[in-house]
Amino acid sequence: MAKVTLLEAVNMALHHEMAADENVVCLGEDIGTNGGVFRATVGLKDKFGFRRVMDTPLAEGLIGGLTIGMASQGLRPVAEFQFQGFIFPAMEQIICQAARMRSRTRGRITLPLVYRAPFGGFIHAPEHHSESVEALFAHIPGLRVVIPSSPARAYGLLLAAIRSNDPVMFFEPKRIYRTNRHEVADDGQALPLDVAFILREGSDITLVSWGASVNETLLAADRLADEGINAEVIDLATIKPLDIDTIVNSVRKTGRLCIVHEAAKSFGVGAEIATQVQEQCFYELKAPIGRVAGYDVTMPYYQNEQYYQIHTDDVVLEVKKIMERSA
């Protein structure tokens, strides 16, 4: 079995699905000859030709709208936006059109499309290259929002996203694009699009995270274990629809919850999880729910970005605080 990075797993899934289904097409800026600015689409044009692997003009609104037209005709477009921060020009198409078409037409027109984009900060990128705005999309009815945190989940979830008949926002945590290699079988096995993954069992506190910060969360769990605190770690993976059951079941067991996300703290996915958990198991909570998140300010340029970033330490400290505040 090949050991691949998250980025290579994305590429593997695209190769697999384009070969398996001739309706799958890829489009975006620089995705053809150049293989995408991060190289996620490398080799696709050589293998499948420019009719199925299309370099578009530099226009995200166009990409948003084109894919809607294509998908309505039974194609399965997988569009790449170069960075999550550059999806905004396509927001009108995504929000006003892609997300609602099925509902408006009572199922007559469905849109099996995937919008891929690298996201998240802390790679010394210029401004507007570090966005982490999954909550924005999760808030829109009609969109699925998926964020893998490992090569295996990138492969399995992307296959599922392409096979889904609903529009899927597929956000790839670029900070860990190339950091770890895992064995991933190119077996065409998709993962479910509505399930969170328990990465580590524990009894004292539930840690929920997604994307790149799953790594710091797991490291924090290791450190906490050394101090006798047994943390359960959940990779949310699919932001929407939210698999609240897995989280609630875990919190029923541990009695405590800490949510770790890179995005700005207020009005985010963490807030939603906290609300749903207290709705469902308030009386089983032994302590107030904690959040480790980005600040509510514009992500600083990279000279100071390490202060915005969530470090393992931040998670450990927050968890200890939660433990201390336990009833």
Add this chain to the structure above:
Amino acid sequence: MTFTSKSAVTQVQYLDDEGNVVQPLPAWADDLDLLINFYKNMVLVRTYDKKAIALQRTGQMGTYPSHLGAEAVGIGVGSAMAVDDVYVPYYRDMPTMMMRGASMAHNLLYWGGSERGSYFNRPDGALSEDFPICVPIATQCTHAAGIAAAFKLRGERRVAVTSIGDGGTSKGDFLEAINCAGAWQLPCVFVINNNQWAISVPRAIQCGAPTLAQKAVGAGIPGVQVDGNDIIAVFDVMKKALERARSGKGATLIEAVSYRLSDHTTADDATRYRPAEEVNDAWKREPVKRLRQYLHHQGVWNEDKELAWQSECNQQVQAAVEQYLATAKEPPEAMFDYHFESLSEPLASQREQLIEKAMRMAGGEHG
């Protein structure tokens, strides 16, 4: 009525690739000191560009977009503008920004990851009203239209100038902005830096029209194509467009045809998608050599002056680098301090948490 626009656009050029005059020069070009000044600035920003790339390669700066090959566009546009006009740049516009008062050290700070790179004065010492570098493609064009609308509303004889790459002209924002500028007769100049490539996508598959200047036709404004490697042509066309705008006649679209002699940015490898022959060929038309040869022909420039100026450029660039490297980082809490005009309680408490975190990190405890 059927109307067919031939949209024939001819390219304005005064100097050919070898610096020979191909048509009578505009009267202002008799001022050889002005041309020498253009030349010196072009060499300076080229020297800077090389150094900036070296800083990136040695880990002393972040991703950087080279302007190699676009010197005549930037210096020409920046030199033609009045000090109180407003410039709305995109990321490859360091040369124009330098003419507008943002120093090399400012540019280094910006690409070195500090917001202070966007805080600078005009050449006359007043705080600049120019916009910061725009990274999202084409959004700056609509800002320029808005600035021009404000000038028009207030009856000010100022002009808003913006620039954009060839790829950027595919975006709605660009088309929406020139459309509005045409409909409202705004004092605005749009400059396309057509360097032939939008990262890996060549000009030809970006747009089916033979020239980008003719996008102006649909907006109802004049479109001019200029040889972007010929600074005399760029400056002249720009001057006329500015005069036109200042006298209330409205906007102009200028397509400056040049070539991106470098990679897209330091994060890009253009050999993946671009034939070497094409680049070699483009070097024959580059702007710096062309003006140098013209100045040689005029007897106002020679090898000695060249060497002296190059050494002066090296010194100026080195001084800017030292200034950049010696600039202490802003305290981390600056990310809160410029966020809103005043800090609300929740933000103030996050600011406190950040200071605690920074102190903790300074203690070396963070994982």
